[in-house]
Amino acid sequence: MHFLNKKKQYIAIGMLIFVALFFFHSRPAFQCQIAQETINSNLPTIYGITPTYARLTQKADLTRLSQTLMLVKNIHWIVIEDSETKTKLVSNFLKESTLKYTHLNVKTQKAKHSTASGVEQRNLALSWLREHLNKSEDKRGVVYFMDDDNTYALKVFEEMRKIQKVGVWPVGIVGGMRVEMPLVTDGKVSGYNAVWKPFRPFPIDMAGFAINATLFLQFPEAKFSRGVQSGFQESEILKYVATKDDLEPLAENCTKVYVWHTRTQKPSILNPKKLKTPLLPDGHIEV
Template identity: 40%
Template sequence: MLGAKLADYLLRAPSPKQLGRSSGCQNAMHYVKRCLPFVLLLALAFVLIRSSSAPGHAWKFLNAAAPQIKQLSPDDPEAGPTIIVITPTHKRPERFADMTRLFSQTLSHIKNLHWVVIEDANVTSPVVERILQRSGLPYVYFHATTEPGMPKRGWTHRNRALQFIRENYKDYKKGAVVYFADDDNSYDIRIFDQYIRRVKRLGIWAVGLAGSAAVEAPRVANKTIVGWDVVFAPGRAFATDMAGFALNLKEILRVPTASFAQRCAKSSPETCFLAQFGMKKEEAEPFGYDDDPKEVLVWHTKTRNIGTRGSAHGYVVE
């Protein structure tokens, strides 16, 4: 209807001859000003139609279409604090295998775990949605594209997840711990109950195959972190991998501006992010350092696509 009105108005507009030579510019500007509101309304309508038809949820949550946790199974009141897992993901040939093997089949065994999954795209993936549904876990799945200027994939998406948590868990009474779990790492099921769920403020532990190191871990003396047994930049304030720490929800809410900002590109994202909470390494809680034997419960693995060939033969792949 709006387009029809504008078209009718333009058809009734005077020709250049009717405008006249002396007052042509003045009259032309008059009609431009009269048409401008219609043009702006058309542009707004186009944007609204595009945004409402896109699958999934955009990352701006302060609106009626904000995504919500899909509670497929009830929380267990005896299991302790909820674990909120943040997982950025993006399309690649090995992605479905990773999410099925490492997450859906691992996380589904953990009680009181909420899964926040963020797709790096303009739309969400129906296959990923089905994996999440089959897991039986409470989850939310939305999409966001990488912001211009962000140095690496995943930074924007972790920020969107943090925003979602701050908006939706600000009045959460059960207690919770937030953990960043990439979709291609390997997780021992024990890490969730023995490490993550027990974090009071900031917990840190060993990670296998982090970078070029066999193991990167906090160096602990008298139950206090005094340094870092790492290969890359041991002088960092928090020389840990993204999979090597978790934060209590109270800390996430206490510092609402903490994020993976563009300025973090000048240092490691883990150090830059954790430094924003105003804690020193000595205040963090080390886990696993005094176990016998000392075991690694998370590995920074990468599933590598050696090159796919041939048809998918009708099967669902990326």
């Protein structure tokens, strides 16, 4: 009997030690999680607007971009398909991404004299954004128009948290240049280093600026236009919300490149019917 009592005491002491160790290790992690959630809630939301269209490299491009966005705090990804309906590929991809997202779709309306892409898609996203902000208590945010095949460093998202109105920065590998960038004098944009149609009102690439989200409530008419050519869409949207004097040079006074206008090369796929060695059918595999 004395042995059994001792055994019960040892078991009780062991359980107390286990519980103490459990709370000792769990409490800091819990506190850290709460602190991280508080930090994220205090950050303005970045609304990344990405038009996309069906092609062989679409999933690969979206995968690369989503892997970057997973490392960005408090981001809301708005993906708009150039399609009559939402495709199974993009729908499943977004569901599995773990990102906060909104999935939209609208088919491009072809125009004889316009080669611009993403016009209807970005405008639909802006309509959704206005409706969303009107319903939200916290209207803070930044709108960034993101092509799905560009390359983004995490620092570009850190920079745009500073935006009061419209932030600008350099873009690498665009417009026939190593880097296209605003020129800065005494902390203000004084000109642009651009050779492709430098007479544009804002010779800036779509990846080279972001806009305070509340400006789209102040200027409900701000949108892209099918009436202007490719390369002028940036100027078209910026003319509603800012002048050159309003632009805020970021990325160390526009001396650092944190985004590149990369493009995925169209893959060359062999025709199985022309091969001497027959291949197994792969139509059931999503690429």
